Amino acid sequence: MPARISLDVDPPGNGQYFTSKEVLKGRVIVNLEKSTTIKKISVKFFGASEVTVRSDDHNMDGTRRNIQSPPSIGRSFHEIVSQELQVFPPSNVVQAMNGSERAFKVEEGEHDYRFEFKVPKRAKCWRRHRKNSNNIFRGAISNGIPPSFNDRLRKNQISDVGTYLYSLGRVEYRLEAALYYGRSLMWPKPFKSADVAEKRIELIPGDSASRLVGESLTPAVTPATILDSKYVFTLEDGTEAWTEVHADRLKSVYRLDLLFQQGCGKFDKIYVAFSNLETRDTLQLRLVRLQLNLLEFVTYLAGEIGNRNLSSLCLLNIATDLSIDPKTLRQRPDDDVLEAPLNLLGVEALQQFRFNEQDYKHKGNRLFSFTSCNIRREYRFQLFLDFKDENQNVFQTETQTNIVNIFCESITVQENPPPYCIDKSTDTLPVYVT
Ligand SMILES: [Zn+2]
Structure with missing residues (x-):
């Protein structure tokens, strides 16, 4: 493997999860075994809220549906964030290239590239909803972007029907770094144009x-x-x-x-x-x-x-x-x-x-x-x-x-604030034992 790519994300301020007041910062680290031709390295910040639902076993009038007919399945996907930042080649070089897709030779060894993303205040799908907002929850938009939800549930943790149904909705945020090889390497591996590293981000905006x-x-x-x-x-x-x-x-x-x-x-x-x-x-x-x-x-x-x-x-x-x-x-x-x-x-x-x-x-x-x-x-x-x-x-x-x-x-500033007392008389002064 000519290149190893990994993502190193700076930890959140509270040590546990990111809030909307923070900037997602970190480094893309690329290790090259030998000098390699690279077209670009980019980092993407993704966020989406998605659900799968199934129709009830009952009709609208309360009668039971024909159990022979399979329940209908509905899916809904809302894009909250989709931002891409190119970290290599640097932006001034890209501008100078004036749209041409050139690849660059990068020397062997470890290289790292810093990135930063601001957490948006509004979901990306927001503009689309102002025209057609019948099929979304009321209040969703005014609440800003939603927190991470169910993004840790993995298939092997789902042991019962209740948890399975619960797992059908998810709000997930992640960072994805991708390294795109130059043409010279594309030739022997036509189906492998990029190496990718991913990191899940726990985000709880906290604005509300x-x-x-x-x-x-x-x-x-x-x-x-x-x-x-x-x-x-x-x-x-x-x-x-x-x-x-x-x-x-x-x-x-x-x-x-x-x-x-x-x-x-x-x-x-x-x-x-x-x-x-x-x-x-x-x-x-x-x-x-x-x-x-x-x-x-x-x-x-x-x-x-x-x-x-x-x-x-x-x-x-x-x-x-x-x-x-x-x-x-x-x-x-x-x-x-x-x-x-x-x-x-x-x-x-x-x-x-x-x-x-x-x-x-x-x-x-x-x-x-x-x-x-x-x-x-x-x-x-x-x-x-x-x-x-x-x-x-x-x-x-x-x-x-x-x-x-x-x-x-x-919002408890101090778990047990000390009682604040004012001495009213000399009776409360310490008594000295002689
Ligand atoms: Zn939406």
Whole structure:
């Protein structure tokens, strides 16, 4: 082999993945065993969002399709980036050549050529969509370019149908360096005109994260969203009860966010509500278990067909023993409903609980929401609360939140900021022991 070509990409600033604020930089390294005639060496920066979907087994009216007829398959490919940079011969030489395709003799040994690519703000397919945007997800374009997704899943890692269907959508970015030989070498190897080196790039733009940081740091001004549990349960005396989460900051959740700590605006205000509670003074109800799941909905779109994949990730499942104090029951001003807050301050595990502390990777993907032209990844939280009465009857409530923007970045500047105190009196001065 006369030449060996490889790509050396400078690592990203955070050591893990590239963001849109960075420039992709690196070197193409060419090792020549002997002097070689080379036409050009170029580096390409590619990015695409692609999905494969299959039509449902049901017709539009809900009847089952004839299983003899094979499901129809749809494919969708959107080009996000396609840039090419010629690193050899240098641009001034190419200009001087005035369009002629000359090859150059390069001496044996190691040669390296630097390259740089800026990450674009908009997907390349964007302009095409402004005319015809019926078959793409709403919001895809305003969100900028999508993050890498499913680009690590390899065929040998797919062991079940669920993972297979999940793997049918992918956002991939890669750099590709190619060395094109001059004519003298083309002759003996007519089918081998170029040597190629490839590197996959993990890119998480993060623009939308920084845009939304402001929202989560400023005090909430809108009234809290009240999320009722899906079903009511009935106590032995016939009273109907349900749970409510009062949340004013559940639009966006960043990694390491505290989810239950007082004042966080997420799951810190949970109420049990009772209609027509006759036995209010003798109420004996305890919260015995709390489970928080993250539900992921990934939808792939091609033409008229959309396929959805659902995953459920258990974030927290703890046994508790939290009595509802009848003294804290209060009547709501405009109806007969009584409500009591769950005193979550008393549960240490909840006060410490941070979202996605372990930086979990679901099927190889970090946890973040995004919308590309043909892929939409969305999240909701699902909260299960188990209660027990004095006769050991167990009642469970389930609450699902609205869609939440999930970010793999953390905006927690300091994990545990030291308390800032001002000495008010000399009492707090250290006491010297004599
Ligand atoms: Zn597109």
